[in-house]
Amino acid sequence: MEFKSEKIGDIIIVHVYLTRATLAKAVSFKDFVTELIKQGNVKFIIDLSICEYIDSTFLGAMVSLLKKVNTMNGDLRLVYAKETPDLVFVLTRMDKVFKIFQTLQEAIDSFAPPKPKLTWK
Template sequence: MEFKSEQFEDVTVVYVYLKRATLAKAVKFKEFVTELIDRGSNKVIIDLTICEYIDSTFLGAMVSLLKKINSIQGDLRLVYNKEAPSLVFVITRMDKVFKIFDTLDEALDSFGIKRSKPGLDWVN
């Protein structure tokens, strides 16, 4: 499974378990998150901790999801803790569009949620 979700109070966390988030998975990812939004999730955190590379198509899918969530007065935040942000984030200035956090705990805290249990543990 490349994508999983977990609920923390009224916030849905989507874990992206891909080393390379590219065109090949962008449509499936967008469909996965759109279904969560359509079922009522309007506060979403996308955890990209595992990702080493994000291409422009995958980034485009996240922009589309951000627009969808904004249209329902929701909020989408990212966890992406690379020391050197992905070049595609910098070139497109999307690092200024998304609220990006270094850890899931920081992102949850930005919604006023303290995690009482560890998140999903990705196992290869």
């Protein structure tokens, strides 16, 4: 199994079990996530933590999915556990488009509403 999903609250986590996320798997990945969107889910975390390489076609599939969930007032965030963003993210400036986190827990926490600040008068 190359893709697996789990639900935590209203967040869908899609685990990508590929070391190389390329053209060969981009269509099946997009179809997998599209089915989850059709079920009414709009908050996604794509866990790419075991991916060593992501090509532009797979990245394009993620951009397409991001646009789709954004139109539904949702969001798609990435877990990419590399010290520096992959060259494909930097060259395409997608590191500015996607919210990228080092750990799955950080990505989950990012969906939490901000805590109110106490102010004293």
